[in-house]
Amino acid sequence: MTKTFLIALLVTLSLQTTAQTSQWKNLFNGKDLSGWKQLNGKAKYSISKGEIIGTTVLNEPNSFLATKEQYGDFILEFEFKVDSTMNSGVQFRSESMQEYQNGKVHGYQYEIDPSKRKWSAGIYDESRRDWLYPLDLNPAAKAAFHQLKWNKARIECIGTNIRTWLNDMPAAHVVDAMTMKGFIALQVHSINNKADEGRIIHWRNLRIQTTHLKPAAYNNIFVVNLIPNTISDAEKRNGVSLLWDGKTTNGWRGAYKEKFPQKGWEIKDSILSVRPSAGAEAANGGDIVTTKQYTAFICQFDFKLTEGANSGVKYFVTENENTEGSAIGLEYQILDDAKHPDAKLGVVGNRTLASLYDLIPSLREPRARRPIGEWNRGMIVVYPDNRVEHWLNGWKVLEYQRGAPYFLALVARSKFEKWPNFGMALQGHILLQDHGNAVSFRSIKIQELN
Known part of the structure; x- marks a missing residue:
């Protein structure tokens, strides 16, 4: 076996390994809403230039554009841009069941919050337990949000560890086992003020990994552990x-x-x-x-x-x-x-x-x-x-x-x-x-x- 052949073989194996460990799948094809369904409210969802655009509608409840597929362990990345007053979020490991408040969407939410409190990338429990991780627990992450510009978001759900990032800055870390699998959904928030009608939020480059997941290295941000009487590895490090x-x-x-x-x-x-x-x-x-x-x-x-x-x-x-x-x-x-x-x-x-x-x-x-x-x-x-x-x-x-x-x-x-x-x-x-x-x-x- 020649030295050249060995080098070629090693390069091929390396490329195969890289492909296996970075199997990203697009959640949005850039053309239509195949694989998605709308739940609860009747806010408007449209497509333009490879983006999903959500538009507020007066007196409609919270609206959600949800994946038809459910996800358990995953790494999700996406970009978003929002009107200066437009509160929104991205649901994950979420559910909608008739027996729970007549099908109301509930579950974990990656918060999008352009208000003065700056809690974007905090973790909210929609229609269930309220705030799990407000960014007052990690004030340094408040500065990561870019008003009226594109922001890069990352969510890791691996086992009971739920972690978020905003523009590459660690934002929130929750340990919880209440819901281990569910859909992903894009929220357009309800509005009751005529002046807020027609506010928009943009999403693009939504992609997900579900196999060969490798969690990011631990950081030293505060951890909210909701599993009784346990200490997680991240907490031990803290x-x-x-x-x-x-x-x-x-x-x-x-x-x-x-x-x-x-x-x-x-x-x-x-x-x-x-x-x-x-x-x-x-x-x-x-x-x-x-x-x-x-x-x-x-x-x-x-x-x-x-x-x-x-x-x-x-x-x-x-x-x-x-x-x-x-x-x-x-x-x-x-x-x-x-x-x-x-x-x-x-x-x-x-x-x-x-x-x-x-x-x-x-x-x-x-x-x-x-x-x-x-x-x-x-x-x-x-x-x-x-x-x-x-x-x-x-x-x-x-x-x-x-x-x-x-x-x-x-x-x-x-x-x-x-x-x-x-x-x-x-x-x-x-x-x-x-x-x-x-x-x-x-x-x-x-x-x-x-």
């Missing part, structure tokens, strides 16, 4: 770990105690719950705290309320006060605002759900609130410079800075004014409150920040 292992009481003890309470708390089906009790709080199991203390961190937790329930997640708990009842600390309030009287106490709603208890009210964003009995996603972020954020179901609902003059003034006017340097400890425990009401927790995670 330094995220389970604060509660989903099985035991390891890493936790009773507040002011050496061991975990023998009553009042229950671990069942990977859920940590406060058992309801009648009478005084002293008869309960009592608050529980982490055995470790934390300084700057991201603490994530899922919680579920029962009707009329009251609880909280406290941080910078030092146990120095040796109070009777609940230990003292800054508190992310967990409350049934409609049925518990505490919601009407305090000042301007500063004892309502996700508020900094008795100090700062949370944003009253209706879309951030779930019905009683459904799981909620809470998050507390404490930065090294003492900035703090409260999040609820993907929405940032509160932010403040420990030690700022307004913070100290609020403390001086609150029930905490009698404790010197309240909320200003350099480090402290994280606490789950037993208020005698049935409340459940899961997916409690921590990421320490430097």
Whole structure:
């Protein structure tokens, strides 16, 4: 076998391998809408110069031009250009079934958002769970969107990992298993204002890979993991770990105690719950705290309320006060605002759900609130410079800075004014409150920040 022949053979094999690993398929033939069907609203879809053009129609619901084929694992790329006020999106792993809201399209959406909030490439759950990954979780990606110009989008769905890019910048990363297969659809948003009639959005160069998929290298953007009590590989790279292992009481003890309470708390089906009790709080199991203390961190937790329930997640708990009842600390309030009287106490709603208890009210964003009995996603972020954020179901609902003059003034006017340097400890425990009401927790995670 000659050297020339060997070289030719290697080149041929290399070309075959390249072809196998880059099998892109066009979703749009550039001429007609073969392979697509329109769902829900009656917005206009047309073709011009190899582009699909969506045009708004007054008083029509959200409209979707959907692929007839369904896709599970894939890499999708496309380009889009939008009017300056035209909110839109691209659905993926989405469904339309008569038994679900009379065929309403629902599922994951790659957001196209030219508004001032700049959430393009965030992940929205259309007609289902609302925002999964708003770009407030990755502010650097907001600058990637080009107003009135062509933008390049990329979506990777491989297993439970859902990732997006905008103009080659990593934008969002969600881990979820709710829907593993579905159609892809181009959205024209509903409008109710005559001035918005005739707004257009352009799509072109829609192509997809479904075989020999190779995910992009991991980056360090924040990951939203919706699979209970799990840590994904990307989260591990970011330094995220389970604060509660989903099985035991390891890493936790009773507040002011050496061991975990023998009553009042229950671990069942990977859920940590406060058992309801009648009478005084002293008869309960009592608050529980982490055995470790934390300084700057991201603490994530899922919680579920029962009707009329009251609880909280406290941080910078030092146990120095040796109070009777609940230990003292800054508190992310967990409350049934409609049925518990505490919601009407305090000042301007500063004892309502996700508020900094008795100090700062949370944003009253209706879309951030779930019905009683459904799981909620809470998050507390404490930065090294003492900035703090409260999040609820993907929405940032509160932010403040420990030690700022307004913070100290609020403390001086609150029930905490009698404790010197309240909320200003350099480090402290994280606490789950037993208020005698049935409340459940899961997916409690921590990421320490430097």
